[in-house]
Each structure stands twice: as C-alpha cells, then as structure tokens.
Amino acid sequence: MKGKSINRRQFLQTSGYAVAGAAAIGSGAVVIAADGAWALSTTTLDQHAAMTLLRVSRMLFPHDFLGDQYYAKVVEALDAQAANDPAMATQIRDGIAALDSTRDGIAFLDLSDGYAEDAIGSIEGTPFFGTMRGATINNLYGNPLVWRFFGYEGSSWQQGGYLHRGFDDAGWLDAIIESEA
C-alpha cells in the first residue's frame, strides 16, 4: 500500500466507511473502514471513484462472508492500472460517469441495491464492465487469503501433494460406486 498519512478528523462518513485524504479529483484517496479494521489507499482514483468501484466489485461477486478489505484489493489493483495507463484511467472515469447517470443523475453510490444492479446490467458488454469483472476475478478470487472461504487449497507440492491428504477421500462417492458395482 502507498503510504499516505491520514488525519482521522478529516474522515468523511459514507455508508459505513470513513473516507479521508486529499479531496482533489485524480490525486488519490484513503478509505478506512468505520471500525478501523482495514484501509484502502489509492494514488490516482479519488474517493468517489474508489467507493464506486468497491461497490461494483462487490455487486459483481457478492459474498456476504467476505469483508470489504478483500474487495478493496480489487480497487487498489485498478488504481495501479489507472496510474500506469492513461487509457485505463479514462475508461474507468467514463465507466463511473455512466454508472452515475442511469437514474436521473442519482449517483451510483446512492442508488438502491435494485437500481444499482440495473445500472451494472446497463453497462454489461462494455470494455469497462470487462475490466471490472476481470479485475474482480483476479484480485478477489486470486487472493490466497480468500481461498480458504471457498475450499480452494492452493499450492500443494510443499506438503507432498494430496497423496496422503485426501485426494480420494470422498467417501460418499465410494458408497455410490459400491452400491452400483
């Protein structure tokens, strides 16, 4: 994470998040969970952008058992991409603008869940949607810290593979196989 000093009294309270940092568009933001359990910092995306992407990412792949800190990784990855690639920065800015203009100018962050889903539906098939889906898959499901929630076990050779760790332990299938044999 990019080190950015935060003045706790400057936090903006938005729907459960404390948002801090320079207010100027395009110069980054720091978002801190209301309970202080995690923080998200960006260098290029402003806080409105960061919060919007956070919500999109969660709505694309909502898992109630995953805290926002995991989705925050998606936003940080997008921020890094935008910082390195002006075309990506433009795509993200335009994508957010599109999301903010689906319901008579009500910002995406203020939309009800149903309206917000419609808004995402309306951008399906655009490059920005592809960017968001790809970034969420890579940085949410690709994050080793979330694997255990899904039962994906990751690298195995260090532990000698699964030869003695259950490669064939599905007893319920053995029962079917025996009953059919």
Place this chain on the structure above:
Amino acid sequence: MAKFDLNDDTVVVVIGSGAGGGTLSNELAQKGINVVCLEAGKRLTLDDIENDWGTMFGKLSWTDKRIGTGALNPDLPLWVCKTVGGTTVHWAGAALRFQDHEWKAKSTYGDIPGANLLDWPVDANEMERFYSMAEDKMGVTGRQGIPQLPGNNNFKAMLAGAQRLGYTKVHTGNMAINSEPRGGRPSCQQIGFCMAGCKIGAKWSALYTEIPAAEATGHFELRPESMVLKINHDSSGKVTSVVYVDKEGNTHEQKARIIAVAGNSVETPRLLLNSASSMFPDGMANSSGQVGKNFMRHMTGTVYAILPQPVHFDRGTQMAGIVQDEAHHDDSRGFVAGYEMETLPGFGLAGVASNTIAGAWGREYAKDIEMYDHFAGMWLVGEDLPQEQNGVTLHDSQKDQYGMPVPVVHFEDHPNDTAMRNHAFKRGSAIYEAIGATKTFELPPFPSTHNMGTCRMSADAKDGVCNPTGQTHDIPNLYISDGSQFTTSAAENPTLTIVSLAIRQAEKIAERMNAGEI
C-alpha cells in the same frame, strides 16, 4: 554436451523441442546422428515450477501475437508453450492410442459435405510397434505392464455417475505419469497442478526426459531462445540452412543436411509460408496448396457440475479418469466419429469463477462459486473434421517482435463437430445428474490445446504436404515432425501419436541417411 558450428552442413536441424521435436532429436542422437535443436523458448528447471496457474501460464505459454478468427479466441487462439520441452511442460499426460478405424477416416465416415477427409497413409498395424515404444518411453499407465494410477475424487464422481448410466469403459486412463518410480523419475504425489508443470517430474515431459537423454549422447546441441524465421534452399530445391534470432536479437544462419520442423501446428506452417521464394512462391513444400490448411483442434467442451457433497476436484492427477463408451463411430447418434470424456478440474478458484459461465456476475453466480469444493468436472474431446478453410495464414502487415508476419488462425466448427458437442454436453451432464448434481454448466472450448493437421500427411502429393514418414512431398530433406502431420484428428489426445510418429520418423531418416538418399 556437443557444440556444432554454424557452417556444419552435416547436422540435422530440428525446429522446436516439444513432443515432436524433442523426441525426434533424442531418437536421432541415440543413433549417433548429430542434431542441432533450435527452440524459441527458455530452458526452465523443476525449480521454476510453481503451483500457481497465473504464474505458470506466464512462464510457459506462447504469448507472441497471434490473431484468432471464426470461433477462436481473438487474442489467444491457442494455448501452447514457448519453452524447452514445448507444450509437454503444460500437458496433462493423457496418452491414448487411436482406434483402428480412425486411421481410415474417409473410408469409414464416407464423403461428408464440407469436410476435407482423407485416410492416413499409415495404419494401426504399422503404428503398433511405435506406439509400444512410445508407451515404454513415456511410462504410460495401463500399458506395457505399468499399473494405472489411483482414482481421485473427481474420477470417483465420474465413475459413480457413469456406472449409473450403464457405461462400462471407465478407468483412470492411460497416462504418461508415473504410477511407480520409473526412468529416474518419482511416482505421482497427486499434487494436482499437472497442467501448470509437474513440480516433481512424475509426468513425462520432453524437458527432463528426451532433452537431457539426447545431451548425454554427445550428438545433440540445444539452443534455447532461438527463434527460426526462415528456411533457405539451393537452386536444386533442397533445403540448406535456417535463419534464426538469438536472445540478444542477433541473427544467425545454421547450415543443415536435413531440416525437421516441429513448432506446433501454427508455427510449422507459418515458417513454411514465411520461407516463400522465387522457386516456391506459395511457401515451402506447398505445391499441393495444403500448407496451413485443414487446421483441427478437436471437438472440445467442458462440463462442470455442483454435486450434493464435497469433491475437492482439484486434488490429485488432473486428467486420470476417462469414459470411453462414446469414443466409437456410430452415426446413429447423429454424427460420425466419437469422443472421450476425461476428468478436468478447474484452474484454481479464479479460473472457475472466470470460466464456469463466461461473463456471468451477480448473487446467483456468486452462490455457485461458493460451492467450489462441491464442483466436479470433465473435458469432452472428440474427432473434428478437417475443413480446408480452417487454418493459418500470414497477416499482410502486422509483424511480431522478430519482424515475422503475425499468424492469423481461423477455425469454425463443422456441423458434425456441433452435433457431437451437443451430444457430449448431454451425456456429460447426465453423468453428474445421475448422482444428484444440483446444477450443471456447459463450457465452450478453451483456447486450442490440441492443434493438428496444417501440413498433413497424404498418400498422394496433391492432397497433402508430407508422405507417411513426414518427409515433405516436394523437398526430400525437409520433414514435418509434429502434430501438423495429422491427416485427421481421431478422438484421442494427440501426443502419444506425435511421439510415436517421431520415433518412426527417426528410424526412417537414419535409414535414408545411411543409404545416402538424403
């Protein structure tokens, strides 16, 4: 380890070090024939292998620009390797023989509109000895007295469902993966990342079998990071040398007595087409016009299912499980030829999220992904029909980093491929539904892994590019030594046949060299 001079025109130059090129190199070197193998990719060791899909894709895959058209992924039409050992570093190890009738596709299936079918100019009888040699070399389970692998959970799901449907040809496959220590390599530890490279070398790969064995003979020099751009010939029409670029970007010319091309089915025709000259205006060895045509990649598809209880389908050998009851030819099913069903897990959590339903999102899909450890999966792989318009051409303006024209790869299903896939999706799903699957998913083909046919073998020089030994019809000292030779695809994963053909080719090349014919 030998070293040969660039001007040494007695060597055999082999282009590519994968299933075809790696095997041919070693077989020739074992016979005392001097070989220089030029390989575009880097040389890795087992230390470089990690159990991480994204990392290994990056280390191993061919990502130089290619353009896919038709049904292919536009940016990544193929999934193949650019590394010493070629795609045998990535491969899953399924090593099946063709069925006898598959050598005779045209006489068995008849005239099919839109298909450019031929019989192979070799048959099952002729191949028997070479199949046995390949199985022995590769340590294929269930063959040559080698025990089969144990079944993992994903196999058990396949077996349980298949039994309920009355299927009987269900087993843990014929795998080029050690079920017991063999050839100085250990037995499989059920690591579950076969297709990211086997960390312990239990799976056969040219990288740590053929290549070091060839080096030990003193008749073999491997030059990694050497990309061949062009083949030269003399005024008699025989090939004389290759032009290649090394890792520093320097261009060299290596002379040769014989040149064998084994760059996988896109790079092989690409190189021949890029070697056009005033004598060969349509590309080298292309008097038939068949170079780069008839590209086949198998009828493929994947079925995933969510089962009632946990499976952990990524534990253990990925492809050690097969149902062969649909592999035969029976046109009462609405298509000719047949298909295999083979176990296939996902490629990690991110892979499953990305591929299970392309483009899907939202709460319902997220709930499916939450069932990750209940997933079972299989790959469907069947014979696809050669079609002349499926193939490889050179882009007229775009160049790759070496300055070589970018290949454009075109593929569209034949109606027979579609009918077969439709049948296979239904049967594959039925297997899992028979054991209580709550949901099944039909995944379209991945970027092509089995690539065949673009310089095919034919009895008659006007129908294909090379003769039954892989020698090109037009140029006696130019050979095709990889899956490009395939006349038809058969239903089986191609590599055992590629290796068998390479062993046979080495024998024939040695005979002809000894007889002074080439």
